[in-house]
Amino acid sequence: MMALLGEQPHLAALPLAAAASPRPRPKLSWHFVRCDVRQWDGRAKTLLLDVCGVAGGASGTGLFALMGPSGSGKSTLLDVLSGRSVRGHVTGSIRLDGVVTTEATRRSIFGYVLQEEVLPGTQTVWEYLLFHASLRLPSSTTTPANRVRRVRDTVAAMRLQRVAASVIGDVFVRGLSGGERRRLAIGAELLAAPRLLLLDEPTTGLDSASAGAIVDLLAALGREGGVGPSTVLVSLHQPSLRIFRTLERVLLLCDGRAVRFSSASLSLPLCPVRGKTRWVGCRF
Numbered sequence: 314m315m316a317l318l319g320e321q322p323h324l325a326a327l328p329l330a331a332a333a334s335p336r337p338r339p340k341l342s343w344h345f346v347r348c349d350v351r352q353w354d355g356r357a358k359t360l361l362l363d364v365c366g367v368a369g370g371a372s373g374t375g376l377f378a379l380m381g382p383s384g385s386g387k388s389t390l391l392d393v394l395s396g397r398s399v400r401g402h403v404t405g406s407i408r409l410d411g412v413v414t415t416e417a418t419r420r421s422i423f424g425y426v427l428q429e430e431v432l433p434g435t436q437t438v439w440e441y442l443l444f445h446a447s448l449r450l451p452s453s454t455t456t457p458a459n460r461v462r463r464v465r466d467t468v469a470a471m472r473l474q475r476v477a478a479s480v481i482g483d484v485f486v487r488g489l490s491g492g493e494r495r496r497l498a499i500g501a502e503l504l505a506a507p508r509l510l511l512l513d514e515p516t517t518g519l520d521s522a523s524a525g526a527i528v529d530l531l532a533a534l535g536r537e538g539g540v541g542p543s544t545v546l547v548s549l550h551q552p553s554l555r556i557f558r559t560l561e562r563v564l565l566l567c568d569g570r571a572v573r574f575s576s577a578s579l580s581l582p583l584c585p586v587r588g589k590t591r592w593v594g595c596r597f
């Protein structure tokens with residue numbers, strides 16, 4: 314593990330492998346998830362239809378991906394799995410280690426990085442992460458000095474050192490770039506080292522080196538995590554072949570339906586080799 318992280322100093326900074334007695338990776342499974350919404354004109358629309366899948370469990374790397382074209386339901390499924398209330402009627406069951414969970418339980422356990430994260434424009438990167446650390450890391454187990462160290466490590470892991478003192482910014486005040494905002498949102502969730510982490514398009518808007526580094530970091534979290542291996546579920550658009558190869562399993566969605574759930578290597582033939590099945594959309 315450290316040999317792997319050692320190749321990338323900014324990743325080695327994050328204390329992922331501090332586990333004294335690693336716990337098994339949590340297993341998240343979803344069974345016949347259906348989500349219906351009522352549109353503004355009163356007509357019903359089915360966003361997800363009988364979608365099943367499983368992420369985590371004892372074996373593998375722990376990095377799972379949802380893929381599919383724009384509008385296929387990736388964000389909707391992540392919203393449902395994370396326990397965020399989607400404006401609609403959701404049926405089916407979502408289980409953690411085989412036990413049916415409620416939305417409230419999932420909201421309290423899961424880390425979730427949204428596709429479009431809302432960040433406070435007037436805070437600096439350092440202030441935002443320290444604020445998050447104060448809220449998310451219990452004072453019973455972490456001292457203020459520990460929290461500052463975690464924030465410093467996260468800033469290094471997310472390669473945000475150069476902008477640590479910069480204001481995040483918003484539509485009125487120019488601040489971080491799109492990629493820096495993305496890395497900040499991911500870093501804020503990583504601070505709490507959640508055992509189950511969902512990320513909606515964590516690599517969108519990043520250059521290929523940053524995207525690869527983020528996926529390596531998530532894969533490391535999936536292998537060892539802070540207190541045992543975590544289960545990491547991401548939605549991805551057009552991953553490079555290198556990123557694709559780090560995935561353990563892929564759930565392909567199309568029009569709200571699961572069209573394939575298999576190991577990444579078995580999904581590879583579905584990618585656009587010689588122009589076939591373009592919608593999967595890997596970049597080679």
Ligand SMILES: Nc1ncnc2c1ncn2[C@@H]1O[C@H](COP(=O)(O)OP(=O)(O)OP(=O)(O)O)[C@@H](O)[C@H]1O
Pocket residue numbers: 350351352358360381382383384385386387388389390400428
């Ligand atoms: N509340 C809603 N009412 C009506 N339609 C909705 C609602 N929420 C989502 N949709 C529709 O559901 C479909 C799936 O949306 P979703 O955001 O999950 O897609 P996605 O796969 O994440 O797409 P992208 O890759 O562009 O982010 C889209 O066609 C979207 O317009």
Ligand SMILES: [Mg+2]
Pocket residue numbers: 387388389428513
């Ligand atoms: Mg989306």
